[in-house]
Amino acid sequence: MNGRITLAHGDGGELSHRLIQEIFLTAFGSSSAPLMDASIQSMSAPRLAMTTDSFVVKPIFFPGGNIGKLSIAGTVNDLIVSGAKPLYLTCGFIIEEGFPLQDLKIIVQSMAEEAAKSQVSIIAGDTKVVERGSCDGIFINTTGIGAIYEHQHPMxxxxxxxxxxxxxxxxxxxxxxxxxxxxxxxxxxxxxxxxxxxxxxxxxxxxxxxxxxxxxxxxxxxxxxxxxxxxxxxxxxxxxxxxxxxxxxxxxxxxxxxxxxxxxxxxxxxxxxxxxxxxxxxxxxxxxxxxxxxxxxxxxxxxxxxxxxxxxxxxxxxxxxxxxxxxxxxxxxx
Structure with missing residues (x-):
């Protein structure tokens, strides 16, 4: 794969598929395994599922939600569709210098409300602040951990x-x-x-x-x-x-x-x-x-x-x- 990253590489389509197959899976794991929404690890019961995601939605506030609500719901959904009960989440924030504190409070509160609704606990987090112009307001990264429903998971x-x-x-x-x-x-x-x-x-x-x-x-x-x-x-x-x-x-x-x-x-x-x-x-x-x-x-x-x-x-x-x-x-x- 030659050339440079384009916005189309992040759209979930053919270019995203090739990027994952040819670069990430080649380096990190088998390119022949089916790609699921979460990785299921073979351990002593309960088996765990883990997923990670980054949220860069533009605009950060939109009709029906915001980047905070989206980050929790998106991570929870990746776990449940993989046949795992969502339990714990971590979240990392990359915040641009000059971002309004009131907007941050709204985003974080919406995350807390969605987590409570989903009955998951946010157990760890990290915050980084970057210079003005280095990101577009705020980006959020999450990791989710869930326990596999051993007797009723998808087959x-x-x-x-x-x-x-x-x-x-x-x-x-x-x-x-x-x-x-x-x-x-x-x-x-x-x-x-x-x-x-x-x-x-x-x-x-x-x-x-x-x-x-x-x-x-x-x-x-x-x-x-x-x-x-x-x-x-x-x-x-x-x-x-x-x-x-x-x-x-x-x-x-x-x-x-x-x-x-x-x-x-x-x-x-x-x-x-x-x-x-x-x-x-x-x-x-x-x-x-x-x-x-x-x-x-x-x-x-x-x-x-x-x-x-x-x-x-x-x-x-x-x-x-x-x-x-x-x-x-x-x-x-x-």
Whole structure:
């Protein structure tokens, strides 16, 4: 890989995939292992899952949340979709000289509130202050630790033809909320970010539903990129039904105006779940008991276990293959 880092390398799409595979995994670990939202370590019980993330969202305050709430929810969600009960978080702050103390108080308070809601403890932290112009206000890094649900964690190797693909609600809300907040394109909407911790809902789903194959947090690169990664990592073919994918009219309108596809927009409070067909109704019942899952919907099926492709059946009845997000779409959305 030659050249220089571009903003597109941070968008969760094809360039991000190549960067991780060709540089980081080559240096730090096996490039053949499936990439999950958290690393599960084989230790004496309870096994632990650990994840780390950095948050550079622009702007730091946006409709429905701020960088602080996002940092907690994003870390919690990475753990729960990996089949781990979130327990502890650490946080590191890089703060630019001149950053308003009142804004910092609001951000930290929102972190405390989201952590309390998620029943996780923030047990360590660090603060660094850099010269004016060295960063864009504030960046936050987190590490999350959770305990694996040994008897009810997802089993991706069990995916088979006929399995149901479920999304827990409308897609693209966070991406459009960030676009609106930036005021760069004259876009005005009432869309709020879906930024939320999902561990309460997904813990109940794991405890009450059998045969959950895999869960994913479709953030950067959106729903399509997350499912492409599942298809390629586990050699399954999935067909999505475009008519069944929930998209708010305001989000659809913004996408049509800007030439974007909702399936590639970031989400910060949605989960993708693949489950055995026989458990589909039960899982939907559990999800819909929660505000975050009230609009949970079956959007597709596993149709094969060899090719490793994601297909979309369009509203016109045709079919097309979906790939990872290619190029830059929305930098710094999380």
């Amino acid at each position: 991706p190797d069990g995916m088979k033809e006929g399995d149901s693909v479920i999304v827990t609600g409308s897609i693209g809300d966070h991406g459009v909320a960030i676009l609106t907040a930036r005021n760069e394109l004259g876009l005005r909407t009432e869309v709020l970010s879906d930024c939320a911790s999902l561990n309460g809902m997904l813990e109940e789903a794991l405890g009450n539903t059998k045969n959950i194959r895999i869960m994913r947090d479709p953030t950067r690169g959106g729903l399509a990129t997350s499912l492409v990664e599942i298809c390629e990592d586990f050699k399954v073919t999935i067909e999505l039904d475009e008519e069944q994918i929930p998209v708010r009219p305001e989000v659809q309108g913004a996408c049509e105006l800007l030439g974007l596809e909702p399936i590639y927009l970031a989400n910060e409070g949605k989960a993708l779940i693949i489950v055995g067909k026989e458990e589909e109704a039960k899982l939907l019942e559990v999800l819909r008991r929660h505000p975050e899952g009230a609009n949970a919907t079956v959007i597709g099926r596993v149709t094969g276990t060899q090719k490793g492709q994601l297909q979309l059946r369009t509203v016109f009845g045709s079919s097309r293959r979906l790939n990872r997000l290619s190029g830059m779409l929305l930098p710094r959305i999380c």
